[in-house]
Amino acid sequence: MQGMIRARHGALWAGLLAVSAAAVLPGVAAAQYLPARGDAWETRTPEQVGMSAAGVQAAVDYALEHETSQARDREFQHSRSFGREPLGEGIGPFNVRGGPAGMIVRHGYIVAEWGDTKRVDMTYSVTKSFLSTSVGLAWDEGLIGSLDDTVREYMAPVDVPPGDGEPGVDRIGFGKPDPTTMFESEHNRTITWDDLLRQTSDWEGTLWGKPDWADRPSGDPSTWMTRERHPSGTVYEYNDTRVNLLALAAMSVFRRPLPEVLHERVMGPIGASPTWRWNGYENSWVTIDGRRVQSVSGGGHWGGGMFISARDQARFGLFTLRRGTWGDRQLLSEEWFDLATTPGPANGSYGFMNFMLNVADEEGDKRYPSAPAEAWAHLGNGTNMIYCDPVNDLVVVARWIPGGAIDGLLDLVIGSIDDAAATSSGSR
Numbered sequence: 507m508q509g510m511i512r513a514r515h516g517a518l519w520a521g522l523l524a525v526s527a528a529a530v531l532p533g534v535a536a537a538q539y540l541p542a543r544g545d546a547w548e549t550r551t552p553e554q555v556g557m558s559a560a561g562v563q564a565a566v567d568y569a570l571e572h573e574t575s576q577a578r579d580r581e582f583q584h585s586r587s588f589g590r591e592p593l594g595e596g597i598g599p600f601n602v603r604g605g606p607a608g609m610i611v612r613h614g615y616i617v618a619e620w621g622d623t624k625r626v627d628m629t630y631s632v633t634k635s636f637l638s639t640s641v642g643l644a645w646d647e648g649l650i651g652s653l654d655d656t657v658r659e660y661m662a663p664v665d666v667p668p669g670d671g672e673p674g675v676d677r678i679g680f681g682k683p684d685p686t687t688m689f690e691s692e693h694n695r696t697i698t699w700d701d702l703l704r705q706t707s708d709w710e711g712t713l714w715g716k717p718d719w720a721d722r723p724s725g726d727p728s729t730w731m732t733r734e735r736h737p738s739g740t741v742y743e744y745n746d747t748r749v750n751l752l753a754l755a756a757m758s759v760f761r762r763p764l765p766e767v768l769h770e771r772v773m774g775p776i777g778a779s780p781t782w783r784w785n786g787y788e789n790s791w792v793t794i795d796g797r798r799v800q801s802v803s804g805g806g807h808w809g810g811g812m813f814i815s816a817r818d819q820a821r822f823g824l825f826t827l828r829r830g831t832w833g834d835r836q837l838l839s840e841e842w843f844d845l846a847t848t849p850g851p852a853n854g855s856y857g858f859m860n861f862m863l864n865v866a867d868e869e870g871d872k873r874y875p876s877a878p879a880e881a882w883a884h885l886g887n888g889t890n891m892i893y894c895d896p897v898n899d900l901v902v903v904a905r906w907i908p909g910g911a912i913d914g915l916l917d918l919v920i921g922s923i924d925d926a927a928a929t930s931s932g933s934r
Contacts, residue, residue: 539614543777550615561922566620572911573606592720597787598810603627607816611901623816626781630886633811634860637804640764641756642842649759653700658689667789672711693735701738702752703858704850708736709748714790718747742853749804763799776825778818785810816903823892823901876917
């Protein structure tokens with residue numbers, strides 16, 4: 507029944523997107539420009555893509571004027587934030603970020619850039635969208651039969667650091683390797699791929715030295731290790747330990763490092779630069795088929811994650827905006843994006859990680875009031891944002907801007923389209 511409901515939601519959402527795109531942008535899908543590899547990315551003036559120059563410049567000025575107050579040294583910033591959680595020490599790489607940077611891309615063309623858009627910086631939870639894309643590739647290939655399958659069916663015991671695994675696992679420490687399980691407890695046996703993708707699994711255990719309760723813990727320490735688990739699929743909780751578990755599970759079905767798969771199947775074909783790096787942790791190494799490989803992290807909560815430039819972020823944004831199509835190639839099925847952009851039953855503004863949806867809640871409020879309901883954002887700490895708007899055929903990358911300033915930026919960008927349309931209409 508749950509799978510049927512999800513399928514109906516996916517079909518409905520896809521239909522809404524198709525109707526909106528056809529109504530607002532007739533003919534756009536038939537002749538979409540996509541940038542060539544490297545720096546051969548064509549630019550257009552705002553007027554050439556139906557935007558006002560003054561409005562675009564106002565948006566750029568706004569982004570430059572609203573730099574986040576977070577420290578540029580990301581390890582120092584970690585010590586002021588996530589590092590203060592239980593067992594919160596960093597175990598992955600950090601860097602020193604640059605200043606505000608970003609891009610506005612419409613109809614595939616660069617309309618504006620600010621800051622150093624080729625600089626490689628941490629992108630935090632935007633990494634989760636690269637992870638969900640990797641899971642989509644496994645699903646497309648048939649390595650995952652159904653997203654309603656339990657992950658236990660696909661996950662062999664794995665040699666992880668001492669102390670990792672599920673509660674009650676007997677680890678007497680005699681010799682190495684010492685494989686342990688991740689999905690054998692009474693609760694964990696029920697968790698599906700869909701649950702992990704939507705952050706509704708409530709998985710219990712420890713991975714890479716980080717217990718599930720250590721990430722954004724509740725205010726009552728007495729409940730951290732004793733509370734009753736929510737039935738899988740029923741309660742949303744943003745939790746990087748469980749995200750990292752999804753990365754380990756996805757690597758297990760591919761039997762290869764995820765960055766290799768992502769490079770071959772997505773980042774290479776869309777012409778991304780050779781500078782992006784998807785990092786794991788110093789202790790997130792396992793053996794698969796006799797090869798030591800690193801399981802990557804799904805964000806920068808304890809360091810690591812995707813380090814990438816704004817230009818490569820924009821290419822990825824175009825890839826998701828085009829629903830997996832790049833030129834004459836379907837790199838990832840449209841059906842996957844139907845699912846990824848379908849609101850989950852436990853959180854109506856969250857699709858698959860990290861598709862932050864803009865659908866209105868029961869009160870009619872949206873995440874970004876100035877943006878259409880059909881839009882989504884790949885969003886990470888910093889703030890790092892890749893905004894994707896199928897109604898306006900628009901991608902906006904904004905890095906190191908306060909979260910509270912995002913809607914103001916989008917209001918200016920989308921307003922420049924409305925201004926241009928109004929001017930054009932008035933001149934007839």
